[in-house]
Amino acid sequence: MCGIVGLVSFTDDLSRRPDLSQAMHGALALRGPDEVSEWSSPRALFVPRRLAVVDLEGGHQPAIATDAEGRETVVLSYTGEVFNFTELREELSRRGHRFRDRSDTEVVLRAYQEWGPACAERLRGMFAFAVWDVEQEELVLVRDRFGIYPLFYAETPEGFAFGSEPKALFTTGLIGPVVDRAGLLEALSFTPTPGRSVFKHTREVIPGEVVRYSRDGVRRSRYWTFTARPHTDDLATTERTVREILEDIIRRQVTADVPISSMLSGGLDSSAICALVNRSLGGGERLRTFSMEFAYHLDNFRPDEVHDSPDAPYVAKMAAHLGSDHRELLIDRHHLADVEGQAAVVRAMDRPAAGLDMYVSLYRLSQEVRRFSTVTLTGDGSDELFGGYMWFHDPFYVKSRTFPWLGASHQMEFLSGLLDRGLYADLDFPGYVRERYEEAIAEVPLTGEESAHERRMREITYLNMTRYLRVILDRKDRLGMAASVEGRVPFCDHELVEYVYNVPWEMKVADGREKSLLRAAVRDLLPQSVLERKKSPYPTVQDPAYRTGLRAQLKTITEDSGARVNGLLDTDRVKSVLTDATFGLRAGVTRMSIEAAVQMHHWFESGVTVEL
Template structure:
């Protein structure tokens, strides 16, 4: 796992720009604390920061490949290729010779063998740039589900790219501006593919190849979800899900560094834990390490709400004992979530204001920092809800019929809508409802069609597609930024494209055959888990219930309102913010105001720290 950067300019000799390349590469130090590398030619600069996970002594990047004694191609690569051993054998049969045991060299040789079609051969999470010295072309490629980020900024004669916006912004040629559409993307949880908020910047879409040559820039999708008839019966479907998940977890155990699993005590992470524990034992690698997170005093003082019926802790402990893991419970102080140095670190990792679940970003950052002291790799249960239908909106008839993104309907908007404290004039100018409607229509137009599919089944396919191409992206982004901020690699078995392709096409009645959420996954993991965990209802990532956190938010908002130079003031409904602060303690946390207060605080901090100009 690493951070990558690059600059191509066909009109300039970039050899004099190596200080700028170093500045761009330095922004990726958190993603790759183990090594740094640079490569340059007349019209191209590549940078790399390495987090060593496989073949620790070798695999340094940027990596070159030679043909007849001359450099043919160069790669700067971020990610893990889980089928690299099979590909290495296949490429060896084609006559390729290898100098290392790394998956990076396999990627490079795969490019020499298959060109831009290499992406279709890779099983993994990846973002990469390849420079072909023979054709003088750059290839940017991102994994199918968008687990690893990749941004680029077209220039008149080339392109800049990097794992995160900060790498691109480190080049003085890139202005720090945000237009109306960029602000709309921040304020509304629509996650438009390729949108990158900063004006002129783009994000390589999941499953996309971007090629840059002297003739300009072209884009191509090498993978997308497709509609296929599902012919397996229920027992075969359950068995196939189990086989695919077990194979995926087994593949993702490969590492030359300490590895763990994030365990919440829910169905998703517990299934991964059980399979990983079995896999490590079969390989003779000892007991699996697991980690969970909670807040000091939360288990004793837990209060059930609409989405959290019980504390995670008892289920975590039972699952750890059941699987025989070496478990660590990370307990956070609620006041740490509001600590200035923590919030500064979160913002520096995201490059954007964390618009949703404001307290969860700092808590995830602190959890990952704790895990990183013991492990370099962790497996996660992310994306199972989107794939198997775990959220309430999959089963709510009113939400199914709503002509918008399911998570932005009235029942869910309190968690994902942050507009309550936005100035009314700004709201009118941005027309968020209109923008949301346009993005929703665009998304529906992409949904693959199966001939003769009943209307109800087609609607469930649409909802699943929206979750897998829009909603899950926000979760993957959060997990990537918070983990890589501390140099921790997080792997997501439920994003394996083979599993996603298969389950996407399973009819909804089969996905919900027992009338509950995630029926298929529960059936596939039935023999792996204790009964209490197997039957546990979906529970989201823990949020703090400590009143001290609300006090800290209130203090920060009061300070913002008192600062007449605060950059967010033109966007803020100050009178409504004052009314929110006058309400009794606890009222803000139970209302829409808390999410909007979080957003405005983050937005103000971002505008100031990144010196952003907003063009409205």
């Protein structure tokens, strides 16, 4: 895992701008604590930071290719892991390329020399990188197929900036942290839109996209998209194939020259990954596993609509089954109410997030992981691919003609509930959601042979894989990187996704339960109680003292005449939160909306401005 930031200009001599390079040095320090370097020419400036994971002595950045006369021809600033780099190195060696080190970074460099931007189609992994073609004076940006690694850019008359996070772009001086009407809609509607950023003049490289910038301007193209095709395997073959692909993925993803660990929640997804990693290690190394639990839940957990059971008992069973070196982090309300921790989360995310308690707890867990490990594998992506969430299965949500996770809110606003009602109406949040939904539905690839129900389940899967998964992967990446931890997501391997995406829905739920295909594929690896456990999402704290603490924070913020967020909040709804026994719920304000107001305060305090 690394962080990249750079600038291209056809009007300024960037080789004479040490002020710029120095400003860019500190932008992404946590993404790359092991090394910072720079490369410049009159037209381009690269400032990569490195978190060393593979080939600790080699793999320095930027990686540079030269011609026979020693002239620089290609410069690569790279972040990520390519898990088929060994095979690619062998193929490129047969084609005459010579390698100086054993890193995947140099493999990507040589692959670009050989195939140009089309090299992305050959890469199996998680990555985001920038290439400066010296001869063509062209910048090429490439992002992995699911957006596991972030990559943003901004074009202005003065130049073109790119970086792993928006905060990096701001250090180039081309743009500032400004949120306009479109950005506020994107930030608070909970309808993640590929390519859109919450900041003015800033775009995100779409997963599976190549962005090219030269004197002719910006060109964008896709090298990968979801494709619908007939599935011809029977159920037994499908289960066996899923298992074989998973085993191959894990074999590749345990490659590292630093300590590796796995996240363990006691659910099917993380437990399957932990078991497969444990097998792949082969007893030569004891697996480290990590989990998080809210202290309040140990004695006070109450089942709710989506959380049927606490994680801790299942984590204990799975850790004992594996014989792993396990560490459980207990989070209490004091961790969640810590203002510095909240502000750190907002800085890491560059925006407010849905469910502040989940984000703060994951940030704390990432810090704990970093004490013992640099790389951790997670079960993220499985629910979206195999159909784990409740909105895949409840007819009410399936029939909702909106993003299914919004249907699951029972028409309550997730994040915008405290926004001024006049502003809410003027921005037309419902219209924005409808537009984004119709836009997404129009993209869904179909074979044309689907039944009505099969078509709807494919639509819901596509919405989850291209929209909701972005929330999950952003959370994993940003909060992991805030602690300098690389997160690997085996379920987001494109060979697995291409196969499972086209498995008919009746095979995915063959035993009548969520994720039955995955359950069958790993049935021999898990204790029966873990194998049969009902889906339970990432936990959200039930401690009533947390809501009380949020109310106290909101009161402090709204009584501060200098707090800029107050200009966006609805006075009557704020009053209902502060005085109503339901904490504003009767007025339509969810806990997430209170958390969003607190986060917007931290956001504005960090220097973000709003233009409405």
